[in-house]
Amino acid sequence: MTETAPAPLPPDLFDPDCPVQSVPVLGGRKWTWRIMRCLEGGPRRFSELRVPLTGITAKVLAESLRAMEQDGAVSRTEYPENPPRVEYALTPLGRTLLGPMDAVCDWSRANLAELLAAREAFESAER
Amino acid sequence: MTETAPAPLPPDLFDPDCPVQSVPVLGGRKWTWRIMRCLEGGPRRFSELRVPLTGITAKVLAESLRAMEQDGAVSRTEYPENPPRVEYALTPLGRTLLGPMDAVCDWSRANLAELLAAREAFESAER
DNA sequence: CTGTATCCTGAAAGATACTG
DNA sequence: CAGTATCTTTCAGGATACAG
Numbered sequence: 001m002t003e004t005a006p007a008p009l010p011p012d013l014f015d016p017d018c019p020v021q022s023v024p025v026l027g028g029r030k031w032t033w034r035i036m037r038c039l040e041g042g043p044r045r046f047s048e049l050r051v052p053l054t055g056i057t058a059k060v061l062a063e064s065l066r067a068m069e070q071d072g073a074v075s076r077t078e079y080p081e082n083p084p085r086v087e088y089a090l091t092p093l094g095r096t097l098l099g100p101m102d103a104v105c106d107w108s109r110a111n112l113a114e115l116l117a118a119r120e121a122f123e124s125a126e127r
Numbered sequence: 128m129t130e131t132a133p134a135p136l137p138p139d140l141f142d143p144d145c146p147v148q149s150v151p152v153l154g155g156r157k158w159t160w161r162i163m164r165c166l167e168g169g170p171r172r173f174s175e176l177r178v179p180l181t182g183i184t185a186k187v188l189a190e191s192l193r194a195m196e197q198d199g200a201v202s203r204t205e206y207p208e209n210p211p212r213v214e215y216a217l218t219p220l221g222r223t224l225l226g227p228m229d230a231v232c233d234w235s236r237a238n239l240a241e242l243l244a245a246r247e248a249f250e251s252a253e254r
Numbered sequence: 255c256t257g258t259a260t261c262c263t264g265a266a267a268g269a270t271a272c273t274g
Numbered sequence: 275c276a277g278t279a280t281c282t283t284t285c286a287g288g289a290t291a292c293a294g
Contacts, residue, residue: 028155028286030267046276060267062277072245083275084274093241100234103227114220118199157287173256187287189257210255211294 031056031064033101036090039074040098043089073097158183158191160228163217166201167225170216200224 031053038049049061065088068074073094079085090098158180165176176188192215195201200221206212217225 028157028266030155055268057268057270058277059269059279063266070246070249071242072248078276084277086276093238093245096238097234100227100230103230107224107227111220111223115198118220119197121199122197155286182288184288184290185257186259186289190286205256211257213256 029064029067031060032068033105035061035064035068036073036094036098036101039088039090039094043077043087046086046088049088068094156191156194158187159195160232162188162191162195163200163221163225163228166215166217166221170204170214173213173215176215195221 034053035049038044038052046058046061046065049065050056050058053061065074065076069076072091075089075091077087077089079087161180162176165171165179173185173188173192176192177183177185180188192201192203196203199218202216202218204214204216206214
């Protein structure tokens with residue numbers, strides 16, 4: 001058995017219809033992770049979100065929030081006042097995502113140095 | 128204390144230089160998660176990867192692999208044979224990412240139904 | 255077999271101006 | 275305050291052909 005027998009592949013995960021492919025809420029959007037973090041501490045208004053999310057435009061924030069609302073991770077509450085007030089908050093479903101997100105964030109922090117070193121080494125090797 | 132005092136925001140995570148912002152390896156790419164999974168069982172050749180990754184083009188696979196190699200998550204070993212053989216494998220660093228990835232994948236599987244329901248409810252409410 | 259070289263498309267993001 | 279309406283930019287991704 002010295003032959004390199006190809007190890008078996010995981011069964012699912014490879015058809016386009018697999019749940020994980022939709023990697024919901026996180027799907028390719030740039031700001032979703034940070035928005036989730038901003039809402040972690042409680043409900044926030046539109047303008048309150050814009051402050052910590054440096055550089056985000058109103059348009060992109062509105063689009064992102066609507067996508068997250070659509071996926072059931074964020075709720076939007078409109079108060080019929082003047083001037084208008086709207087509050088965004090994590091739903092119970094959204095909160096359950098914080099744990100898995102932490103796992104990835106912690107990994108990023110813990111391995112950032114090694115990762116940057118790898119990038120530098122790659123640069124050096126290429127030239 | 129009936130006033131809605133804005134809860135404090137997490138300290139970091141919001142400046143553009145924060146480690147987590149680079150969310151390495153995963154950064155916005157469409158195929159990285161699946162490629163990681165394909166390599167989980169052991170080293171694989173370029174053409175072996177193309178099979179389970181239905182629909183990926185050679186160009187995109189090559190680009191993705193190079194990005195992952197650059198981040199130190201994947202190693203590339205070239206064998207000077209004819210015809211040429213190249214094997215890709217997860218590095219030790221890459222392997223440590225599998226755990227956090229599992230957390231998100233498991234979440235996706237566990238909450239897919241609720242998520243799809245939320246999308247339908249959103250559709251209904253909009254019209 | 256393992257890629258690269260072009261060209262093209264589409265979706266997200268950014269800039270700017272304006273509205274209820 | 276909380277967005278929308280346009281327009282432009284950017285870049286990952288896809289299609290196809292070709293190369294070492």
